[in-house]
Each structure stands twice: as structure tokens, then as C-alpha cells.
Amino acid sequence: MTAVLEVDVQHRAGGFALDVGASAGDGVTALFGRSGAGKSTLVGMIAGLVKPATGRIVLNDRVLFDSKNGINLPAPQRRVGVVFQEARLFPHLSVRRNLLYGQWAGGRRDAPDLGAVCSLLGLDAILERSPDTLSGGEAQRVAIGRALLSAPDILLLDEPLSQLDGARRADILPWLDRLAHEAGTPIVYVSHAFDEITRLADNLIVISDGGVLASGPVEEVISRIDLGPATGRHEAGSLLRGEIIGHDETYGLTRLSLDGANLTVPAIAAPAGTAVRLRIRARDVALALEPPAKISVRNIIPVTIAEIALEEGPFAEVLTKIGEQNLRVRITRRSAEELGLAPGAHAYALIKSVAIVRRALARS
């Protein structure tokens, strides 16, 4: 991964200390952390709205901030596009004037074409409207378009869906998906919602208590079992990459290949050869030492046990490998002991349900 953005900052404000070293490359880098973990402060620092006490921020080899050399580029010169939690549209300007603000007021002449951004985000029909007539989801889409049209070198999305209700969030997610794949601008996506991250992100940085807890490709970080406290147990699971190898029209099923292992899932409307990304929650997987017969579960996949974490409570977290990919399994501690699971052992993963989180279109 070539780093587009490199951040190494230390800050202290009102009993809260932040010390973050992280980098983001092309594609979507998710910044995950609970509320109050310092995510928005970090966004402000990258954008030039908050001055870190010490540190260095570099974007595409341009130094935005360097406390040692006294460099602190003002926000207008940073070329960091920001979409805030609230859309922050300018109420006295039409949607069109808002979208073009970076050009007529910001002097960003090398901006992408208005028409292209409008069709990417579905804004054509609302161009002449006033911001106060827009729904929350529409306003957020305009804010994204406005940031894109200011020709930023990187786009920071600071929990852009957090002010929207469930239905509106579901409305806007597909647009973000398109943005991630088609805009070509590197994106840092700040969120504490796992579904958004697993759907959109390529890389993941987990922030906790003002520091970086883990970072790397999203599939790897998500399946790491030591991150339970930071990421939340209920949603814990794995992201796997697979490829469609065929369809079973009679039963409405699609067959996938995951590093040679076969997986059957409810039909996906895409041709054979399409790369897809699957989310499998740890609690939807069971383990067996022998392939069970006469069972309704269709997906019985040979795995290798990599790591076992016994916990205080009744559960055990088991990290298994399907080829090179991680599959996280949550079973009871008692089962783990009775099966005599140990790292290196072979077993069979019984996978009940699978969520297809994204068709990986452009990349992978």
C-alpha cells in the first residue's frame, strides 16, 4: 500500500490525550472507534481546523503540518475535502451554488465535471433547490458532491450517516458504495458502525483511548480476536473474498469459491467470475472435527485452527483459516475443551448464514 496520507500527531485537550500514528492509501480507509475516541478531532487536524500540539501530517508528499519546522498549512491550501456529520450546506445558496462553491469561491479550477458528480450521486433533480428543502440523506449527498467538486487530494467522511435514521442510511449507502469505487479519490471513512465499514472499507484503523489499536486490510483487522473490546462482540465476524463459480437456478442458490473451498449462498445477481465480499458473523459458524452427515447446513468447509481465545464468560473465540483467509468462530468454552481444539488442528466449519456485503467491482 502506497501511503497517500501519513499522520503522526500528539494532542491533549481537557484531560483527553491523543497520540496517533497512521496512514491511509488509495481506496477507502475506515477509521473506527467508539464515540469520544478522538476520531473527529483527528479529522479536524487533517483538515486544518484543529492544530495538533506536536506531530507531522503529510499528504501526497506535501507537508500539511510539521510542528518541528513550524509548518501549519491553513485549511484552504490543504486540499482535504471534508464531509461532516451535519451536511453544513450554505443555507443562502442553491444546491448548484453549494456544489460549485469550491470553484467560484475556492478557486479550485481543476475540479471534476459537475454533470459527472451529479450523476454519480443522483443530484440532477435537486440542483435548483434550496438546502432547507432537502431531506437529511439528500443534504448529505450534496455535501459529498460539494467536497468532491473542490478537487480534494483526499476525502474525509466524518460519520456522514450518524445523523440519519435507519431508512435514510439504507438510502445513502449504495451512493457511498459507488463513490468508493468510482470517484478515484482516496477516502478516509470515519464511523462507529460496523455494517458501513465492512461494506465500504478496504483498510481499517481501529482507534481506542486516543491511540491506534490495530490497522491493516479490513479482512485481517476485523477477524482479529484480540480486538473484541474495541469492536464489540455481537457484530464480531470475518470478511472473506470469494468468486462466483456458478448458479443453481432451481433452488435460487449461488456457488462461490473461497480459496478453493466451495460455499453455497442465496442467489447473487451477478455472472460467474464476479468477485464478491462476504461477511460471516462469528456466532453463525459452528465447528466439527469430522464432516457431519444428514445435516441441513449446506456449507461444510475444511479449516485449520489458528488461534483460540478462552474468555472469562461462557464463550471461546476461535480463529480458523480457509486457505489464506481468516474465519472467526464463536463457540462455547465447553465445546472448545470437549473437542480438544488446538492451534494447527484440522476441523470443519459449519456456516449457516452469509451476508454478501459488497461486490468488489473495480478492485481485487
Next chain:
Amino acid sequence: MLSAEALSALALSLKVAALAMAVALPLALTAGYGLARWRFPGKGLVTVLVYLPLVLPPVVTGYLLLIIFGPNGAIGRWLEQSLGLVLAFRWTGAALAAGVMAFPLLVRPIALAFAAVDKRLEDAAGTLGAKPGIVFFTLTLPLAAPGIFAGVALGFAKALGEFGATITFAANIPGETRTLALAVHTALQRPDGDMLAIGLSLIALSVGALAVGLSEFAASRIRGDRRA
């Protein structure tokens, strides 16, 4: 219907008030923005100075102007010697008196309007590439516009009807400094002046009511428009 005397007083008042606003508005914008947004040493003193004419007896304000801007005043003498500009007992002096008296009414709504502009919008504009000066003229000023209109309407009405400071500093010279309020005062001194006084008062009443109405309308726009 209106006598030549009344028309002359009205025309002079409009001229005086217009000049007063033209000079006072840039200062009021600076003062209003500064009071709303800046922190600086002596801010309390500046606040007192800006709002003092509101509570001081107008005749005292006029007398102070005479001391400072009069023929023997420090600034007055300098203005006369270097620029050939005489304010005392001239219509321009009436404008100065009216402007000073109207200043607090002008600044107050402007300061409130600037304070009400959401700074987060300005931050957003900055990330889009707009430099602070551009942000001020494309965002802050238009968003504060209703408050500025409200201030100008109030200040203009006040300047139009100013009496105490004007008569003290600029005197009551027909055609030069006898504005609407001074003309009413003069008419009341005359045994046959009742009709003229009533006519002039009606003019003052309608202009004042119109200005307050406009100001209130503009102020309602400040509250209604604020949305992030």
C-alpha cells in the same frame, strides 16, 4: 399640501441621514464583527463607547462633539487646517451628530447577526478552498445581511429624527442644519406653527413606523434563516 419649509426640512433630514449611514455603516460592520467575534484587550471599553450615546443625554453627546470636532476641538481644528473640512454648524456636522447617535442602534443588530452565523459553515467553506476574506464576503456577510438591514433601518430612522445632539453641535440653521425634528421644534415656538408641526410630526411618524417595521421584518429573517 406640505409647505416649502416642511419639504426643505424633510429633504435635508434625508440627506443628513443618508450621509450619516454611509459613513457609519462600514464602522458599524467592523465594530459589530469585532464585538461578536474577536477577543481583544479593552473590549469592554469599546463596548461602553459604542453603546454610550444610547444612554447619554443627547445634549451631552452634542457638547462632547463640539469639544472634539468644534472649531477649537483637537480633531476639528486638524480637519479644518489639513482638509479644509468644517463640521460644526454645517449639515455635515448634523450628519456626524446623527451618525454618532444612531451608531448603537446600528451596531447592536449587526453584532447579533454576526454572532448568529454558524462558524462551522465557515470551517466547511475553508476546507473547500475559500480564504478567510472570501468566506466573509460569500458566507458571513450574506448570512448576516438581515441583521445588517435591521440595523440600517433602525439607524436611518434614528438619524432622521435626531434632535438633541444635532441642535447642540450643528445648531438650528434653516436650510443648513434645520432637520425634521429641529423644524418641529422651531414650528412649536411660533404662534401659528401648529399646522406645520402636525404635518412634520406626521411625516416623522410614518418614516419611523416604516423603518421599525422593516427592521423587525429583517430581524425575523435572521431567526428564520438560521439553519446549519
